[in-house]
Amino acid sequence: MDEPLAMLDPQLRVQIRREIRLLQQGYGVTTLLATNDHDEAMIMADRLAVIDHGVIRQIAAPMDLYDRPDSRFVAGFVGAMAFVTARLESDGSGFWVRAGDFRMRAWTPTLGNASSSSVELGVRADDIVVDPTGIEVRVGAGHFLGGHGIARVEVAPGQWAEMKTAGPPPAPDTTVRIRIRRLQIFDLETEQVLGRIEADAG
Numbered sequence: 001m002d003e004p005l006a007m008l009d010p011q012l013r014v015q016i017r018r019e020i021r022l023l024q025q026g027y028g029v030t031t032l033l034a035t036n037d038h039d040e041a042m043i044m045a046d047r048l049a050v051i052d053h054g055v056i057r058q059i060a061a062p063m064d065l066y067d068r069p070d071s072r073f074v075a076g077f078v079g080a081m082a083f084v085t086a087r088l089e090s091d092g093s094g095f096w097v098r099a100g101d102f103r104m105r106a107w108t109p110t111l112g113n114a115s116s117s118s119v120e121l122g123v124r125a126d127d128i129v130v131d132p133t134g135i136e137v138r139v140g141a142g143h144f145l146g147g148h149g150i151a152r153v154e155v156a157p158g159q160w161a162e163m164k165t166a167g168p169p170p171a172p173d174t175t176v177r178i179r180i181r182r183l184q185i186f187d188l189e190t191e192q193v194l195g196r197i198e199a200d201a202g
Contacts, residue, residue: 001034005035013040020044021043021044025080029075032127033123041078042060046061047061048061048065055092057070058071058074069122071192072120073159074195076122079124080124081118081123082123082125084099084156085120086102088117089117093110095107095111097119098200100187101135101158102156104183104197105197108185108196108197111192111195113194115192116186116189118188120186120187121186122185122186125150125161127180127181127182128155128178128180128181129163129179130177131171132163135177135178136175137153137177138157138173138174139154139169139171139172140152140154141172142168142169148164149163151169151176164176182196185197
């Protein structure tokens, strides 16, 4: 199926997406579906193949792609991820990543394979949380979606990420203290993943 839902209005699209999925599961027929809608791919697939200019970049289950992307391209396609340029520092016993006031310990030995001391940090909105003991950041524009809010926060000078909030987002031009629970580290030149940090930080 080649983008079978592309021309449908949003409400009908959700309904037909559910019906196709039920039919596919009921008959147990292997089905290939092409789509450029990452939400649709995550909802409908048992396994995803992310393709970039005709080249398969990664094949995995939806949650594996979301949690463990192999490259910056895959990380940016499967779920919204912000990218922040950072410095990689070594103290002999391990590594630190630093972006502005944000600093986080990284024990991942593969960080030694970085092509330079500059790396990119990938962080999702779910992994930025309010914490009174965390770093202070400036709040930008945000919006409220009913069940939750989204606020832009300046995690390093001139570098912004989105933060998911339990209620309405903080007002723009105010400050809030945050910590980052998990992030991905990408090589700035090759865009391949160098490591992942899943400990609290801030």
